[in-house]
Amino acid sequence: QLLPRLRLLVSHFTTHPFHSTASVLTKASAANMSVEYSKELHIALLAVQRATILTKSVFNSHAKGTLSKSDTSPVTIGDFGAQALIIAALQHHFPEDEIVAEEEAKDLNENSQLRDLVYGLVTDAKLDNEDIEQELGGGIKGPDAMLDIIDKGRSLGGNKGRIWAIDPIDGTKGFLRGGQYAVCLALMVDGDVKVGVLGCPNLPVSDSEPLTENTGANATDAEGKGVLFSAVLGEGAASRALGKGKLENAHPIHMKPVSNVSDATFCESVESGHSNQSDSVQIALKLGITKPSVRMDSQAKYGSIARGAGDLYLRLPVNKNYVEKIWDHAAGDLIVREAGGEVTDTEGRRLYFGLGRTLKENKGVVAAPKEVHGKVLQAVKEVLNAHPL
Ligand SMILES: Nc1ncnc2c1ncn2[C@@H]1O[C@H](COP(=O)(O)O)[C@@H](OP(=O)(O)O)[C@H]1O
Ligand SMILES: [Mg+2]
Ligand SMILES: [Mg+2]
Ligand SMILES: [Mg+2]
Numbered sequence: 043q044l045l046p047r048l049r050l051l052v053s054h055f056t057t058h059p060f061h062s063t064a065s066v067l068t069k070a071s072a073a074n075m076s077v078e079y080s081k082e083l084h085i086a087l088l089a090v091q092r093a094t095i096l097t098k099s100v101f102n103s104h105a106k107g108t109l110s111k112s113d114t115s116p117v118t119i120g121d122f123g124a125q126a127l128i129i130a131a132l133q134h135h136f137p138e139d140e141i142v143a144e145e146e147a148k149d150l151n152e153n154s155q156l157r158d159l160v161y162g163l164v165t166d167a168k169l170d171n172e173d174i175e176q177e178l179g180g181g182i183k184g185p186d187a188m189l190d191i192i193d194k195g196r197s198l199g200g201n202k203g204r205i206w207a208i209d210p211i212d213g214t215k216g217f218l219r220g221g222q223y224a225v226c227l228a229l230m231v232d233g234d235v236k237v238g239v240l241g242c243p244n245l246p247v248s249d250s251e252p253l254t255e256n257t258g259a260n261a262t263d264a265e266g267k268g269v270l271f272s273a274v275l276g277e278g279a280a281s282r283a284l285g286k287g288k289l290e291n292a293h294p295i296h297m298k299p300v301s302n303v304s305d306a307t308f309c310e311s312v313e314s315g316h317s318n319q320s321d322s323v324q325i326a327l328k329l330g331i332t333k334p335s336v337r338m339d340s341q342a343k344y345g346s347i348a349r350g351a352g353d354l355y356l357r358l359p360v361n362k363n364y365v366e367k368i369w370d371h372a373a374g375d376l377i378v379r380e381a382g383g384e385v386t387d388t389e390g391r392r393l394y395f396g397l398g399r400t401l402k403e404n405k406g407v408v409a410a411p412k413e414v415h416g417k418v419l420q421a422v423k424e425v426l427n428a429h430p431l
Contacts, residue, residue: 063420079229079274081135082237086227086287087272088169088178089131090241093124093225094268094284096167097211098243107159109149119156121145123163124210124225126188129195132206134179139229143195143208143397144369150189150324161185171240171287199368201233201396209341209369215313216339224340228372233252233396236275242342247283249295249349253307253336271295271345271373273380279348297349297382297411303418304330306410308354309343317406318358321425325356328421344374347409348381354418357407358388362431365400371407384415388422 067183100106100120107119125145132139150157164182169175182188199205206229209288213223225241247269268284282292300306308331311317322335343355355378357366375385375393386392387404394403410418 050411066074066112072165079237081128082229083239083272083274084289085131085135085178085269086239087270088174089128090225090227090239091270091286091289092131092167092169092175092178092285093127093210093285094241095169095316096120096123096127096163097217097223097225099163099167099245101217101220101223107154108218109155111149116218117145117149118214118217119160119163120213120217121211121214122147122150122160122192123167125195125208126160126164126182126191127167128193128208128210128225128227130182131178132287133191133194136204136206138204140197140199140203140205141195141208142197142199142205142368143192143210144367145192145210146196147189147192150192157185161188164188169287174287199396199398203232205230205294207369207372207395209313209367212370213340213342219312220341221312221337222342224342224345226341226369228369228376230368230372230395233394234275235313235372235376235395238271238273238376239379240271240341240345240373241268241284242271242340242345243284245342245345249281249293249351251311251351253338253346253352271346271348271377273348273373273377275376275380276411277380277394279377279380281345283351295349295381297348297378298353300353300411300414303414304332306331306414307333307336308356308360309336309338309352310356310358311343312337315360317356318360320379321358322356324425325358325418325421329418341370341374342372344409348374348377348383354412354414355407355409356422358422358426359431365402366407367400368395368398371395371401375409378409382412383409384412385409386415386419388419388426390419390423 097120109117212226217223222244228238229237263356270284271281273279279295280292281295283290346352388406
């Protein structure tokens with residue numbers, strides 16, 4: 043009992059593991075307990091927090107510098123800038139680690155005006171505590187250095203060694219619409235997710251604020267909003283207010299126990315092109331759920347169910363060719379599991395992150411509290427098997 047408790051204390055309840063928790067750390071080492079991944083967690087939290095300073099500034103501006111990628115999905119100057127800032131911090135602390143990140147520098151290489159715009163955002167996005175800013179390695183040296191940094195995220199992934207997965211803005215469509223989005227970072231070791239962090243600038247700070255149909259609709263990115271979710275494998279999940287400098291205090295989060303699945307609130311994508319919204323209606327019907335789904339962009343869905351603000355997250359394939367990307371799920375999967383949930387694909391397999399940049403062997407997502415996951419999965423299978431894609 044003591045070991046997980048102490049580790050949780052060390053990794054989640056400290057704002058600065060290298061200074062203020064010296065006494066806890068000493069106790070841990072005296073008892074020969076390892077405090078695994080506390081530095082990785084600390085740097086990941088700060089890197090995500092700094093990146094949200096940039097994304098918030100773009101969210102609040104009219105010109106979001108949107109481009110269309112080869113798969114026709116959007117990317118903005120916010121995505122490029124956030125990716126550059128996160129990779130710069132990781133390289134400063136963990137130069138040997140590999141990085142799988144969503145965006146690439148190609149479009150900025152071909153457009154110097156856009157490149158300079160992004161570089162301007164990157165130099166402006168600073169944590170309001172100079173020591174902590176320096177701890178992340180300070181700024182990026184110039185626009186060309188920034189392009190190189192963005193392209194450090196081109197690792198092919200796999201099941202060997204330490205690999206970070208970055209989604210600099212998850213839910214770019216939501217970001218453009220004024221809805222929810224998340225800045226997502228996870229560390230995998232030998233294909234297993236060990237650390238996950240989600241920065242959700244448009245979610246309420248309070249874990250107890252219920253989700254409604256309008257959560258995220260016209261989110262205003264107001265002061266006093268925003269939450270950072272985190273988890274370390276085996277050490278539980280936590281949330282804290284998203285700040286601008288020193289990390290705020292964290293507290294543990296848990297899925298809400300669901301005794302009767304018909305009372306559950308389920309979350310799904312806003313975009314019907316990302317998740318089949320007519321299948322979800324059928325599944326809800328089978329489970330006796332009468333509440334309408336809460337539609338929300340990004341991995342904010344994983345964070346929301348992990349803190350008990352919602353109960354289920356269904357992501358139902360819309361076509362048979364789409365393969366999910368590891369950066370869209372790595373952090374959220376760990377946070378939900380560490381909060382007491384179970385996450386599988388629509389066929390009941392655990393999400394497996396060790397196969398490269400995509401989740402090749404998985405189809406969709408079913409995330410639910412452990413005690414009802416089996417029942418939800420059964421309903422998902424019945425509905426999906428009735429009309430194969
Ligand atoms: N056909 C599809 N099926 C499922 N997910 C898709 C998809 N096309 C794009 N996506 C992914 O859906 C993510 C957003 O998820 P959500 O709908 O839950 O907000 C996108 O992340 P980005 O916004 O980072 O590109 C993108 O990777
Ligand atoms: Mg994208
Ligand atoms: Mg994404
Ligand atoms: Mg993205």
